[in-house]
Amino acid sequence: MTDSGPRVVVIGAGIIGQSTAYYLAHAGAAVTLMDSDDGPSPTSRSSLGVLTHAYGADDAYSSFYRDCHALHEPLSALLFQETGIDVGWRPLGGIDLAFDEGEAGTLRDWVDLNLSRGAEAEWLDESALREAEPGLTTAALGGARFPQDGRVDPVRLGTALRVAAQKRGTVVRTSTTVTEIRPLDGGVDCHLAMASGECTESYDVAVVTTGAWTGELAPSVRVRPIRGQSGFFSGVHVRHVLRWGGLHALPDGDDTLVGGTVDEVGFDLTTTDAARQEL
Numbered sequence: 519m520t521d522s523g524p525r526v527v528v529i530g531a532g533i534i535g536q537s538t539a540y541y542l543a544h545a546g547a548a549v550t551l552m553d554s555d556d557g558p559s560p561t562s563r564s565s566l567g568v569l570t571h572a573y574g575a576d577d578a579y580s581s582f583y584r585d586c587h588a589l590h591e592p593l594s595a596l597l598f599q600e601t602g603i604d605v606g607w608r609p610l611g612g613i614d615l616a617f618d619e620g621e622a623g624t625l626r627d628w629v630d631l632n633l634s635r636g637a638e639a640e641w642l643d644e645s646a647l648r649e650a651e652p653g654l655t656t657a658a659l660g661g662a663r664f665p666q667d668g669r670v671d672p673v674r675l676g677t678a679l680r681v682a683a684q685k686r687g688t689v690v691r692t693s694t695t696v697t698e699i700r701p702l703d704g705g706v707d708c709h710l711a712m713a714s715g716e717c718t719e720s721y722d723v724a725v726v727t728t729g730a731w732t733g734e735l736a737p738s739v740r741v742r743p744i745r746g747q748s749g750f751f752s753g754v755h756v757r758h759v760l761r762w763g764g765l766h767a768l769p770d771g772d773d774t775l776v777g778g779t780v781d782e783v784g785f786d787l788t789t790t791d792a793a794r795q796e797l
């Protein structure tokens with residue numbers, strides 16, 4: 519411990535590590551945020567930034583999702599005050615599209631479920647859907663609209679969290695890979711590899727926020743990488759976050775951003791023609 523609170527190392531500076539550092543720094547911890555890279559994480563910078571408010575399930579995960587969602591609007595305002603960075607929070611609203619009667623029935627149930635727990639939701643028949651999304655040319659026969667869905671810019675959000683954490687004393691170390699964590703009595707030893715060499719540092723607490731790489735540092739945590747691809751499309755305009763078949767489309771400036779492909783190819787970051795076709 520130091521006078522300023524526990525010494526915490528946050529390992530991995532993606533969106534989760536940056537927000538962990540931010541909240542710990544606010545709570546008075548002496549935070550060091552480390553990342554093996556020197557730029558935004560390939561995962562967090564690729565995110566579409568969609569903040570989905572409503573789900574069809576009524577379980578603990580679903581309510582955790584809603585609680586987290588509710589933090590974004592006040593957090594965006596606070597980060598703007600603290601850093602002057604607009605994280606791009608926008609209440610776009612989301613629409614899940616139905617292409618057959620089976621999907622329409624499921625989505626109507628989602629609307630009822632979300633209304634029953636106090637969320638905003640409405641079923642749009644085909645003509646209401648066309649009015650809400652005039653650019654839609656698909657054969658969708660209706661959709662479930664969730665007006666509270668929103669979006670942030672994930673890179674700007676991460677930057678604002680990190681800058682605000684630094685203003686509260688967080689030390690950021692890039693190009694620093696943690697290769698091993700050894701628990702000690704009342705603390706942890708972290709073995710670090712940097713261009714300048716290797717060393718061991720002691721902290722009171724280590725928080726592992728290494729995303730898909732977590733299994734390398736903590737093999738008991740079973741996490742595997744899944745590649746997702748997205749693309750910008752010009753000349754197509756949407757107003758909401760549209761969802762169908764696991765994909766998302768949303769407005770991004772004058773373009774439409776479409777994403778959500780899923781491949782089990784390990785840490786391969788290359789983009790593919792197959793994904794472009796799918797999107």
Ligand SMILES: Cc1cc2nc3c(=O)[nH]c(=O)nc-3n(C[C@H](O)[C@H](O)[C@H](O)COP(=O)(O)OP(=O)(O)OC[C@H]3O[C@@H](n4cnc5c(N)ncnc54)[C@H](O)[C@@H]3O)c2cc1C
Nearest residue numbers: 530532533534554559561562565566567568696728729746
């Ligand atoms: C195309 C695409 C679209 C997506 N869209 C959305 C969306 O709309 N909404 C949404 O909520 N989510 C979305 N996601 C998911 C979201 O991007 C991820 O869930 C999120 O970015 C994970 O953040 P993270 O901080 O956990 O991990 P990461 O961003 O992967 O960060 C982990 C960090 O740990 C570092 N690291 C790893 N090992 C070590 C080590 N040993 N030592 C030091 N540093 C280490 C890495 O360099 C990396 O920077 C999308 C993902 C993709 C790919």
